[in-house]
Amino acid sequence: MKDHEILERTRTIVIDAIAQNMHLYGITASAGRLYGLLFFSDKPLTLDEMKEALGMSKTSMSVAVRSLLDLNMVEKVWVKGERKDLYAIKDDWYECFFDYFTIKWQTAIAMNSSAMEKSIAKLQKLIAEPETSEEIREQAFIDIKKLEERLDYYDWQNRLIDSFETKEILNFVPIEKKKD
Amino acid sequence: MKDHEILERTRTIVIDAIAQNMHLYGITASAGRLYGLLFFSDKPLTLDEMKEALGMSKTSMSVAVRSLLDLNMVEKVWVKGERKDLYAIKDDWYECFFDYFTIKWQTAIAMNSSAMEKSIAKLQKLIAEPETSEEIREQAFIDIKKLEERLDYYDWQNRLIDSFETKEILNFVPIEKKKD
DNA sequence: TGGTTTGTACAGTTATTTCTGTACGTAAAA
DNA sequence: TTTTACGTACAGAAATAACTGTACAAACCA
Known part of the structure; x- marks a missing residue:
């Protein structure tokens, strides 16, 4: 219980920092949060999962993910049997x-x-x-x-x-x- | 008459381009215009001259010039006998x-x-x-x-x-x- | 000292951006 | 084929940023 909170909090600290500085790449803070989310995620995420995790609309997630795609910060991942689009962070910084x-x-x-x-x-x-x-x-x-x-x-x-x-x-x- | 217009127009083309791309430095387009103005100016300008040239408020010029100062893109110039603050572009790109x-x-x-x-x-x-x-x-x-x-x-x-x-x-x- | 002038803080206004919900085109599933 | 689900275009709403005019503090001049 407490453990999980600590884990979550440390992630939030990092994600906030990333989001705050993402404007250097001409990217909105929301897209920065999404980037942070993908940074910690151990698997590719769908728009719905992002929407869920960040509490935003699916449309916003669609826009944000596209801005990250345009900068090659994120990539579309194909997974067998998965109908939804999946996105993962590009790990070559x-x-x-x-x-x-x-x-x-x-x-x-x-x-x-x-x-x-x-x-x-x-x-x-x-x-x-x-x-x-x-x-x-x-x-x-x-x-x-x-x-x-x-x-x-x-x-x-x-x-x-x-x-x-x-x-x-x-x-x-x-x-x-x-x-x- | 026509000559002067051509000279002015070529400057405008360049200033517009600079202003449009200044966002890369996290700077507003207006500040970009100001930068372009100073780029072509053969002498340091006062806030009033900028205001005049760009048709904006003095307050805006004050803010814009400060953002350029913060990035070391512009410098304050001291001129003997001149009471107003003078600003010039830093020419070491x-x-x-x-x-x-x-x-x-x-x-x-x-x-x-x-x-x-x-x-x-x-x-x-x-x-x-x-x-x-x-x-x-x-x-x-x-x-x-x-x-x-x-x-x-x-x-x-x-x-x-x-x-x-x-x-x-x-x-x-x-x-x-x-x-x- | 008092009277100007200059630059900026601040508050209100306007413009732009960001976000949301609906609606729709496309593609997979039945 | 029909049905269902997915992602995005679009228009309106909310939030943010940019700009303006007034008001004032600091510096200069007389």
Whole structure:
């Protein structure tokens, strides 16, 4: 009786902490709780079991689990003879961390880079125009310089994320087994 | 007339893109716009100038600029004879990127680690109790193992972020000047 | 000292996000 | 085939976050 409570409480402490910090991945706290639930679960769970465990609607569970799927934090598991969909946590944390940058950051970097490249092109065209005033031309030069610097920075970010994607980063910051 | 519009439009495109992706840093889109404004500004701006440029309240500018200050994305600039506070973008993007992890991620990791360490201690105590049932004891062992694995992962994350903080990461993924 | 100006705290408002229940399409079971 | 169960789309409700205007404290100036 008391034992079980302690076990449950220690889990809750951890789940709360995880949920609270999940926003770093752009994920709602509820999805974080769900992640914590799956972290401790010894078997894949159905939407109904999640709903039951977290006291939320099935719809919310469906949404939350999908957001976790999108980030490769959770996977759909097939179990023979089970009609319902089952979901389990992906237990390669490192992979998951890397995927986050590949999925979210690389997209954002691509968007920003694209916008900046387009702007540079427009500015160069503006500079090439003979009727552009000297003042404007000068400002355009300055803007182009700023944008190119920024593009260099995005290029660096991409190279960093590439080292995540290929796991080459682990040669630089290796996974070490802690001594027991 | 037309020139100036083109210049303005190219800036807007870029600012919009930046604002849209700023959520990756846990920052509101408005603060993102402000960041974009400062990115193109050739001089530090006052709250009133920001308010004017973005058509928002001074209070909002105050809040937004503070969120950027907290992430070391912006700095307060002192200018002789100027009574108002002036703010400028921090132009070391790399530093800013590293700071983000040091400020946000390290804090989150510390919170999670702390919660897990506390839980492990409680579980070990539970295991040591003679009246704990064998079933509970077994479950506690499983939980401890999971938590310790997770702690190893957090340790790795910390080492990665350390390499950001010390900039040693740049030895692995160097900043390369793009050829002009 | 008293009179301005500047930045922010606070409370109220608006906008956005998150959550719920119903309704429905799809697929398995009978 | 009909029946049943599952997961999700959708619309409305509840909760949260973002923004604004007022009011005030601190700093500056006279």
